[in-house]
Amino acid sequence: MNANSFKELQESIQKALVDTTRSAGQLANEDLAFHCASNPAVVPLLERQKSRLLDLVNDLTKVATKGTEVAAPGISDAEAIDDKWGGLVDVFDSLLEKADVCLDKYTGVIKKEGPSKPEKPTGAESVVIQDRLSRAKLRKPQLLFANPPSNHDTSPFKPLLKSKPHALTPLEECARPSKLPNGVASYAQPYEMEIKAARTSSIISTKREPVPYLPFTTTHATFVDTLEAVDVMLEELKGASEIAIDLEHHDEHSYIGIVCLMQISTREKDWIVDTLKPWRQELQKLNEVFADPNIVKVLHGSTMDIIWLQRDLGLYVVGLFDTYHASYALLYHKHGLAFLLKRFVDFDAAKKYQMADWRVRPLSEGMFDYARSDTHFLLYVFDMMRNELIDSSNLTQPGEDLLEEVMQKSKQESLQRYERPSYDKDRGEGLGGWNSMLYKTPSAFSREQFAVFRAVHQWRDTIARNEDESPSNLLSKKNLFSIARELPMSLPSLLACCHPLSKELKDHKHDLLRVVHKAKKDGKTGPEMRDFFRKGPSKADDQITVDGTTPFSKGVGAVIAAVRSQTPLPLRAKASQFWGSTLDDSKTGHPDKLAGHVGDHRLVLPLPDLTAEVFVDTKSPSASSLPGPIEPGSRAEHQYVKDKKVKENDVFVIRNSKKRKASDTRQESRDSDGASQNGASAAPEKMKLDTAAEDAEIERAERKRAKRQGRLERKLAKRENRSETQKGSAQNEPEPFDYENAPSVFHAKPTKEERAKNKGKAADPYAKSLNAPSGLPRVQRQTGGKSFTFTK
Template sequence: MEPTEFATFQKDASLGLVKLVKTAKTLSSGDIAFNKSLDAEFSTVLDNTNTKVLGLINDLVRNATDGSDIKFENFEDADSVETRWSVISEVVDFLLEKADMCMDEYTGTVKRGIMQTTAAQSNYKSARTEKRAAEGRKAFNKSLHMAKPQLQFKKPLSPLDSGPHKPRLEKKPHAIKPLEDSLVPTIVDGREKYPHPYLEEISQYKFPDRVRKEAEPIQYKPFESTSAIFVDSSELLQEMVQELLKAEEIAVDLEHHDFRSYIGLVCLMQISTRNQDWIIDTLKLRDELEVLNEVFANPNIVKVFHGAFMDIIWLQRDLNVYVVGLFDTYDAARSLGFTGHSLAFLLKKYINFDADKSYQLADWRVRPLPQEMLDYARSDTHFLLYIYDNMRNELIGKNNAAEEDKIETVQNNSKETCLKTYDAEPYDSVNGSGSRGWLSILKHNAVNFTDEQFAVFKAVHAWRDRVAREEDDNPHFVMSKNHLLNFARQMPVDAAAALSVSNNPLLRSKLADLVSTIKEAKANPVPFSSVQHLLVTAGKYWSPQPKDAKKEGEEGLSIMPMLGAGDAGAKTEESQFWAGTFGGSRWEVKDLVTGVNDISLALPLPDLTATVLEGPDSCETQPPIRRADYIKDRGVKPETADIVVIKKLGGGRKRKLEDVAEDAQHDDDESDADTDSPSSQVGASAGVISGDVDKEDELETVQLSKLDKRAARKAERKRKKAEAKRRSAQGDDFQEDGGDDDEKKGEFQAFDYASAPSIINAKKESESKAFDGSKKYDGGPKGMRARRREKEGKSSTMRA
């Protein structure tokens, strides 16, 4: 492909990939399984497509792994793609690495150039950022199933040993206190523990006087024009020790591996002086490196580390080496108040060197080590002494008699780091404590197990730790955290179900034991509520607080306020606003957290009085009354059986309070004047409901008896009007007939058929007149408002 055609190809490929992803998402959003069950043809087409896609995936992965150490076996089905997704990830990493190599070749940066190292502020290109050679890529992608180096150790540390770690020193160079007196065990927190063998020497240590004197930084030698000596034999080791004893300062760093080891192991040590770099094969010389105590325990030699906290422990555990006279550049960076404290930050600040951590997580057990990895390791210490010189001068320059001695601060912090000791951490199956306990997983993952799931979680976690110790592997290699949680959620009780959760080769070899463990745990559930209080205490606003009301030896938990009130004494036993009106402001959380009681309102409120809205004069003369007491002591209005009409059928009108009062007064007058009238009778019968209520209460609520009285009066007025109309009509007939009422009273009048309308041929009104829902029929409520039909043409809005 021509370079000019690549841009077009890239654009078309990107567009096609976007369309493919969109189509795949659209298909996956539908109920494919349901459609397969309905349509046999669709099911057949889908199965054929799946087979074709799976074949394409196998072909692509197989072709991509050509030229690599990745061993690939075809995916059997879609589920195997998901369970073996780590293979896809490894292949993608290899392809990206290959693409990086091709880009370097294309741009011409694959050849190493000569770096100018004469000036301190030259912009260096690290050897680690250059192209990795073929052997480097092989080491980076090395299979994790290589032979374990710890099997060849003469004195290996057993992961099954949970007892105290005893230093294996055979002699103690530069001792102030003899070795025999330094290894007397003591009891600490109920466990036997051996003291630091150089405790006395480190406690009395002080930096040499030259450290407190400002001096010109000594320029390091060019990285490219120098090389490191790889120490892998006893002869080279002795030669290196003799050279180190001549130095005043040395820079030290370690490379560690812990993914295929339960305890971990130091794989490499880098040591640099002003003139030479050494790289020591600590796997091969592990049992011989105690001789380094001649240098590392020498108080006249300053040992410069960066972030030595774990390095100190690893040296003790694996190599039986102890450090006296540490200068930690990490502590110096903190004392100087730098914005960054990492080694990469210091390299950029003092050398303008861009550190590359590409090999930081590489498998350092690989032998032989490729040159790129050796360069990576050497650069960590090659520049460190020059950084030490600059930081020492800055610490001296910032010393002030009125303030702390920064050199002294770095010395004290470095001494504390040196006094750290290694101790084997026992597994706590009950409480799950420790860095590898099950409690740390629950604290960092939002899970809500049932009792059975929690029992399975604890059992599988303990099984994982036991297998990891037996196999001397990292627990995460035996079973990842996600697989552990999935085992707890799904609780598989057969081999097929367990393999669907994790297809780890190590698990397959111990599958029967794992399934048996799950079955036993599932049959013996453990209450998940028993640990919820431990999870709550890990939260941001919870802390253990002793309660006076608790029995001796018990502890309660209380919530720290979220509004910044750090004083726990600000909590009240009851609300100062509501007091005990609603049973207090305290609430129980027994259902939420077992053992957590007495959670109180953490925000105190001022007392509110019942006379807060009165004038200032009345407030001065009357003592303040708490609102809670006012509510508690206030008289309760007697309940009545009055019925309040919310809305009357057919609508009604709003009436003011004055009209209601006038109607009530008018009702009383009418009832006194005419007790025999129907309105009075209705009012009397309805008034029984209201009872003896005060006039003020009658004006506050419109009662049913009043409504009935008004309705009765209205009906009475209509009746009187109808009666008057009837009488007036009778009076007119009497006048036309000459008043002969007695003759008309009993006379029979015949029906006039001639003038009567036809019934048979009568035109039905319903045939000519359609029903109108907007009109009122049979005395019922009015219907909906008639809707005006839209005419053709422009609407009313548009015409306007």
């Protein structure tokens, strides 16, 4: 079959699948049961199509499983699809694996048998091969290590050091375990004393001219994959005054992760060290350079690199300069290595290799160049940032020495100590425990869901340790929460919650289903999630120190202790630090219903009832004269409200909505007092006062109107005079200026006549603005209207 015919076949199959999917979606949106009931003629048509589709599925599964160990599931009717869905999934997986093998053979990942040596792939072909290898099941390189990792070892991590170059304290003292306050043994950081005692090198503290980097395209890196090559590299590194270091790590198919590559660069040369060799721990001989305080080690974002060097290779760094902390001190808006390379070198790193599978051997050309670029330019970047830090520092002001700040943070990175990940199945504590996962992704689980979540999380951790796989690669966080929410009771429903399906999960799917069944059954009588998290931190946690010297008894110390140990805090405190005893249920009479049904809510702040007693001023003399106790329901009949109610024969005035002056308000107040004293007899007097005030207000408004009219007339007169003046000046206007025949004005001095004529005069750029029409007069406000007085 040629390429054209294959493409035509592919397009025809794809079109048929799209049409079938579209038709199935349209049918799913129709109410088939209604159509069958309303039109019985539809039933045989649907049954005929259903039988045809089932026959096609059975024929396709038989063809797909021919010559394989997978048995084709026989589907007799539509109801049997759910029961035999697991068999269909196996068939699909078998087809995909066959397709993978064919693609690998086509692209050259799987070569035909022969003595010829495979050529090194380059260009786009290497990217295709890399993608295929990433999905292929490579043999785990950690199985070939002389000291393979033990994922079930929960003892304290003992440093891998066999010797300690540049030691201030001997290795024997550092190798002895010490007891922590909780009784657990622990090993100290072997180079803690050396890191703290190291002085800042003059290479860092002195401003120097940056050393230009060698061209990337005309230089090459040395691949170190033998112990002999390591010794040669070590001798060259001893003569350097500063080196750049970086690591490439893989944690997708390893429980704790493995260091796959180590890149080292000097001013003249680059090395890429293969750290997947069985003798990888022999690389700790590089401590002769890594622990030398006289050699500056430049890394970027060394937080995890320091941990990985200790865990896998037994290497420790003394004299670290972290360009990541330098970027923060210099207030850069980005802090990644790619940004620094673009800023100082104008080099674009190949981001597509950031998530590459670095276990692949041999390395493709693109991966090799990407790994080399991480350290090739780093020493030049260090020179530029060091000079910028020195220029930006102010040594006369405390806390403004940016260089010293970066060095202190770099020392803190070097002082890190690796500890094995622990797991507490009861409380879910530890680096990868379910406790921290629930804190980061809160979910309202029922008893059964909470029990299934804990059981599946523990099962995932156990299988990941046994298979030496990443827990997230075995069962993702999304799928874990999906299983806990859905509570699948059958294998098809369980597999539907686990897309995509990993190989390890496929091999242990029946065990996982049993775990879900048992956890759901036990969860009916198990603890609820909110009750579990109501358990506060222990008393010992309240005394955990933050900086090693200052203990906190409660409050902030308890919070920090809970964060460090992942100890859950109670959902509700006994007493609020802000509201005091307002939340005390014993005073308000509300029972604590938090542990009951979720839907049973009440006020968050149970404030007291707003009765009339709240408004009584107990300190005032009138409070004691109130007649008897006030009823709780008499909120609207408070004494203050009663005094303000309109009494019989009271006089009240209705006016137009007009802003009143203070004199009018005082006058009305006096009128109101007189009316309340004399009753209805004061009404005629009140009406007279209102009429006089109204007449006076009308007279004031007339005077204001007359003043405004006079101002307007004066403005019109001025405008007419100005127009006459402009007409006269226009008649005497001189002839237009002749710009063509006029002498040059560049640096020209005015004549005596011109100086005498223009003496004391200045140009007025706003002279012509006087000719503009004046604005509109102010809008006259509406005067007050009539008022009416009534008596009740």
